[in-house]
Amino acid sequence: MLCDDCGKNNARLHYTQIVNGRKMDKHLCEKCARAYSASNYNMTLPNIMTGFLSNQVKKEAIRTEQCSECQLTYDSFRRDGKLGCEKCYQVFSDRLAPLLSNIHPHTVHKGKIPQNSTESLKRMRQLENLKEQLEKAISDEAFEEAAKLRDEIREIEKNGGGSK
Amino acid sequence: MKWIANEGDERDVVVSSRVRLARNLKEWYFPSRMTPLQGSEVYEKIVNSANYGETNAFKMKDIPKIEQHMLVEKHVISPTLLMNQEISGFIMNKDETETIMINEEDHIRIQVLTAGLSLQQSYLKANQIDDFLESHLNYAFDEKLGFLTACPTNLGTGLRASVMLHLPALEMTKEINQLITMLNQFGLAVRGVYGEGTKALGSLYQLSNQSTLGDKEEGIVQKIEQLCRQIAAKEKDSRKKLLENNGVYFEDKIYRAYGLLKHTRTISAEEAVKLISLVKLGINLGLIENNTIELMDQLFVQIQPANIQYLSRQEMTSDERDVKRAQILRERIK
Numbered sequence: 404m405l406c407d408d409c410g411k412n413n414a415r416l417h418y419t420q421i422v423n424g425r426k427m428d429k430h431l432c433e434k435c436a437r438a439y440s441a442s443n444y445n446m447t448l449p450n451i452m453t454g455f456l457s458n459q460v461k462k463e464a465i466r467t468e469q470c471s472e473c474q475l476t477y478d479s480f481r482r483d484g485k486l487g488c489e490k491c492y493q494v495f496s497d498r499l500a501p502l503l504s505n506i507h508p509h510t511v512h513k514g515k516i517p518q519n520s521t522e523s524l525k526r527m528r529q530l531e532n533l534k535e536q537l538e539k540a541i542s543d544e545a546f547e548e549a550a551k552l553r554d555e556i557r558e559i560e561k562n563g564g565g566s567k
Numbered sequence: 568m569k570w571i572a573n574e575g576d577e578r579d580v581v582v583s584s585r586v587r588l589a590r591n592l593k594e595w596y597f598p599s600r601m602t603p604l605q606g607s608e609v610y611e612k613i614v615n616s617a618n619y620g621e622t623n624a625f626k627m628k629d630i631p632k633i634e635q636h637m638l639v640e641k642h643v644i645s646p647t648l649l650m651n652q653e654i655s656g657f658i659m660n661k662d663e664t665e666t667i668m669i670n671e672e673d674h675i676r677i678q679v680l681t682a683g684l685s686l687q688q689s690y691l692k693a694n695q696i697d698d699f700l701e702s703h704l705n706y707a708f709d710e711k712l713g714f715l716t717a718c719p720t721n722l723g724t725g726l727r728a729s730v731m732l733h734l735p736a737l738e739m740t741k742e743i744n745q746l747i748t749m750l751n752q753f754g755l756a757v758r759g760v761y762g763e764g765t766k767a768l769g770s771l772y773q774l775s776n777q778s779t780l781g782d783k784e785e786g787i788v789q790k791i792e793q794l795c796r797q798i799a800a801k802e803k804d805s806r807k808k809l810l811e812n813n814g815v816y817f818e819d820k821i822y823r824a825y826g827l828l829k830h831t832r833t834i835s836a837e838e839a840v841k842l843i844s845l846v847k848l849g850i851n852l853g854l855i856e857n858n859t860i861e862l863m864d865q866l867f868v869q870i871q872p873a874n875i876q877y878l879s880r881q882e883m884t885s886d887e888r889d890v891k892r893a894q895i896l897r898e899r900i901k
């Protein structure tokens with residue numbers, strides 16, 4: 404199998420990562436793997452290195468797995484339940500995912516967004532709100548209002564906003 | 568105790584409402600990983616961004632121990648804030664209803680605390696403060712995960728809305744157990760305000776949202792407020808029924824508590840909380856006059872150890888506190 408990133412060398416390493424609830428597989432050569440782990444994806448070193456590590460080494464590695472930014476180990480998080488920095492959420496994302504869905508019934512943020520959020524996020528939120536209002540207008544049989552909302556939604560969607 | 572003096576909705580049952588928003592600054596480690604130097608930089612940064620009204624800023628290490636604990640007993644700051652003394656502090660408005668805790672578990676904890684049932688209003692206020700801070704600061708935020716917090720239990724909205732309820736009647740009729748089960752199913756956590764574990768000393772319960780991620784802030788707050796109105800109605804109904812059905816035995820319980828508080832010479836905080844709770848119920852039902860429920864809510868706090876020592880301006884042994892506590896109760900209760 405060839406490396407997913409460069410497509411030239413043989414893939415030697417296999418990474419599994421859960422990003423925003425979606426499982427992602429990556430097969431990389433050693434050179435690209437180094438670049439990958441240095442990138443802000445922050446691959447979790449010991450994740451699954453097919454054929455390279457014995458089980459015991461793997462376990463040890465998971466415990467000492469560290470955030471590249473604040474140096475917090477996963478073990479330390481398990482002890483006192485506190486993450487060290489915003490990057491920890493990326494580094495430990497695959498291990499946090501099941502934990503998060505245990506604590507919170509939905510794992511996607513629907514609430515307030517910062518004023519300096521990206522335009523696309525703002526637009527997406529605006530669309531969501533309008534669609535909610537539309538549903539309500541329809542169930543209230545406020546059809547004039549509904550028609551107005553539908554036009555507004557179309558307008559925004561036409562202007563390149565709101566994927567999905 | 569200034570917040571307690573305010574009038575509030577459903578005051579018969581709801582002692583107070585509290586909204587808390589957790590936020591962190593982008594590009595800074597969370598407080599537990601910060602060096603003291605980074606900690607004080609963040610402290611300054613936040614204090615300098617928070618001139619939105621008449622407030623004062625305090626460094627934790629500048630505040631005497633007894634006063635620190637007194638503020639915790641008043642629920643104005645959290646116990647966790649005392650753990651990071653080297654870097655923590657808080658900003659507070661004059662009537663102690665709005666607090667911004669700095670370098671607690673997160674860089675920022677905005678708290679709005681008011682008497683009675685007022686979660687929606689409190690959230691609006693907290694949201695305003697949040698907007699103000701955000702116009703000067705950059706928050707750690709992820710599009711999918713929301714506001715990033717040190718503990719994943721606060722992730723997303725960072726919002727914890729909680730209400731303190733006085734539920735003596737539902738406790739006496741044992742309906743409380745069923746109620747707690749139901750509230751848990753609705754995603755709300757219930758715990759005693761005083762005392763350990765499931766025992767709620769003085770029938771005081773704290774109810775709060777368990778999940779912070781996936782729901783809108785307004786929805787979280789509205790749901791709790793609606794549930795509280797229903798609980799309040801049920802509690803008031805049970806109170807009336809208890810009085811009707813048990814007459815003299817019920818009255819006896821309350822007047823005995825009243826008598827004890829008015830004549831005690833030494834009393835523990837635990838016993839005092841139980842008795843104040845009964846007298847409060849007596850006031851609610853019109854059995855005891857010349858005293859207000861606001862006074863009882865104040866006493867719950869003012870008979871706590873640090874408050875007594877703060878009032879006496881000295882450190883005291885447990886025995887000395889018990890005597891002082893009795894004196895306070897005799898003087899304040901009419």
Ligand SMILES: [Zn+2]
Nearest residue numbers: 406409432435
């Ligand atoms: Zn490659």
Ligand SMILES: [Zn+2]
Nearest residue numbers: 470473488491
């Ligand atoms: Zn980290």
